[in-house]
Amino acid sequence: MSNYAIETVGLNFNFGNQHIVKDLSLQVPIGSIYGFLGPNGAGKTTTIKILLNLLKSPADQVFVFGKEINSNRIATLKRVGALVEQPAIYGHLTGRENLINRCILLGIKKSKADEMLALVGLTEAANKKSSKYSLGMKQRLGIALALVSDPELLLLDEPTNGLDPNGIIEVRNLMVELATKHQKTILVSSHLLAEIERTATHVGIINKGQLLFQGTIDELHLLSKPMLEIEVDQVENASNLLIKSGFEIASQSDKKIIIPFISSKESGEINTLLIQNGFTVSSLYQKRKDLENLFLDITKNN
Amino acid sequence: MRSLYISLVSEFYKSRKTLAFWAAILLPVIICGLITFGFYSTSEKVLNLHYPPMVLWAQYSGAALGVMGMLIMPFYVIFMAFSVNNIEHKNDTWKTLFAQPLNKFSIYAAKYLYAVFLIFICLFLFATLTYAFGYLLQVLVPEYNFNQYNPSSILINSYSKLFLSSLGILSLQFILSLVWGDFLKPMGIGFVGTIMGIITASVGWKYAYLIPYSLPTLALRITKVKKGGDPLDFPIFTQEIYTSLIYAAVFFLIGYFIVTKKSIK
Structure with missing residues (x-):
């Protein structure tokens, strides 16, 4: 069994002639909070979509928990929860209904929905139409949706986007808690290093589709003289x-x-x-x- | 099978508060209600025509069938194909839907089947309400002779034909709405197609049956022609229906092919 929750081997991905990801070799150790850093348009979201098999990767380049993703799509997705870009929420449904819908799709108990609402502090707004939510509330609902299946691996794409300072701290603490107390592996992308520095144990820096640095946070600190x-x-x-x-x-x-x-x-x-x-x-x-x-x-x- | 069932339940759960779902119920209620009201308020005029029971039923049910078959049905189908896909386009939820541990075919097929289900419900209600309101009219206006003829076979046959003949349009529109997130493209193509279908079907063009949009009109027209003879004797599985089912199957498979190849951006 591989020690990596995520491993990509020389991953390449193009949209037409445009190279989005070039020779990317990510190694995300199990139990780590992996900060996936890069400026906007560096290829972070594309990489996350590849990890969710939303974008088809070439064979034998992407492994999640040691298994090739294309040939183990469903088994892999069962172990992964994700928040990609803006949270995908049905605006005409309430926060609770959004979670219940996800429970239906995952075949889990509907009571889990209330548990998640409490976890992200949306209990009071549970019965409000989610289109009326503020950006921060939507983001929190998105995180709740990612967590509802109790996945071993969480892929969070800019989870603190649009949150106020309190919300940012809450998400940060939640990530640390999930990793330390619940042994989850978290890949969190951001374009803000200060954000990653506070939580991540490992860091990968990507720019124009290429990985420029990968290592522990301490190794990154050593680089700075x-x-x-x-x-x-x-x-x-x-x-x-x-x-x-x-x-x-x-x-x-x-x-x-x-x-x-x-x-x-x-x-x-x-x-x-x-x-x-x-x-x-x-x-x-x-x-x-x-x-x-x-x-x-x-x-x-x- | 389980993931297909799960996806279907989720489709229902998602859409149960939307217009698309309620349209399937409201449309037959409103149209049948209006026609019934018409037959009730103008009962004297209708009674003066001294229709035999079968013709009375034909006039009465034909009012709903005529409007449905010609105009509303194609547009209703176009709208359904649009709505089940639009719920994902509008909320940008394709990416989460396909990131669930369910196989892609189930997700796609559930959406399609749900649209089929909504159309079925709508037409089923049309048939049932036509039948029920007919007997209601009989109670309200005892001079009518609705009770002297049982229209269930003709209703079942006609609405079955309408249902089956509209599946071709559904599959085609389903692909258009799947590929395009906006309202105008699938609606525009559907509108042009429907007009074309109506024209080619009514001028009796030899190859009209090759246009999916003309099939509901064609299917019902044949019903009417046969009505001169024994009304119970017309077959359900005519050329239009076969064509519609073949179109439905082919476009359904093409749609699935698109889903598997499509990158979810």
Whole structure:
């Protein structure tokens, strides 16, 4: 048995001549929260649709729980719950009716519907037509629909879209709870790294259909090297001095000079050097390159 | 089989609050009600014509059958084919529907069968209400002679023919509504087809039976021609019906082929 809930092997997918997914090799370990990151149009939703067999993948490229998806469509889908793009909800039915309809399709007890409504905090709005729901409520109903079959693997496509800060925190906590207490595997896509950083154990970064990074969240952090930011007057002269003294300037603006951080001792020496040469240093601090920028760097260079 | 049953139950559950479902019930109630009211309020005029019982039934049931067969039936079928598919287009739910652990054929077949079921219910109600309201008229206007002839065979035959002859249109329209999410394309094609069907059927074009839309009109016209002889003697399975059933089967299979190949975007 494979250790991966999802494994794609050199997956390629085209819409006509347009390459949407190129040589994608995802490996989503069982029990992980896998943050699937990428800018809009990177191929995230397409990949999720392939994982649901909504889009037909070439044979032997997509495996869910170790089984090839095209030849095990129904068995695979039984173990998967999904929220794809905007939640697909029947607007003329109430929230409860939407869930009951799903219970009918899945052949499970209708009482599960109320349980799910409580879980996502929609009990009070259960009998309201879902077309009257706010975007956040629709999103929560979508999550409830994905969870109703108690699936081992959850595919959530931008689940916090349209939620207010409270809703975002709730969804985040729900994901962590599902993964830790209920041993579910979650693949959650997003274009916001800050979002993923808070919950994910593993990260895959995709851009223009290609996987640029895949690993644990710690491995991603290692990629980001710390920098030393120096706020100083006469930036131009100060940076010339530093270059002459053998330092490498990473970047500079009209107020700040940024150089790679090496050690605290060296930071002190730089400070001394600048002051001795008559510059006024207003601040000097070590800053880890935030993942947001790292993400931009990774996707920009592609 | 189980997933087909499950899908059918879900189709009913989803649509039970929509116009499509209620149209199947309201349409016969309203049309039969109006005709009955007409026969009730103008009973003196009708009585003066001294129809024999069979002709009275023919006049009375023909009023509903005529309107249905010519115009309403094709449009009703087009509307049903549209509504069962539109419920998914409108809510963007094809993707979740096909992401359920059910085989695609069941999902597709359940939708189709549900549309067939709605048409059946509608026509069944037409036949039943025509029959029941006929006897109601007899009670309200005792001078009528509805009770002297049993129209059940003629009603069953006519409505069975109407039902079977409309399945060709249903399958064709079902594909159009499956492929296109909007109202205008399938409706437009259906409208043009229906007009074409009516014209070709009424001018008696030799190959009119090859146009699915003309089949209900053709099926009923033959009923009328035979009415001169023994009205119980007309066969249900005529050329129109065979053609309709063949169209239905072929388009149904093509529709399934489209579903399996179609990428759900």
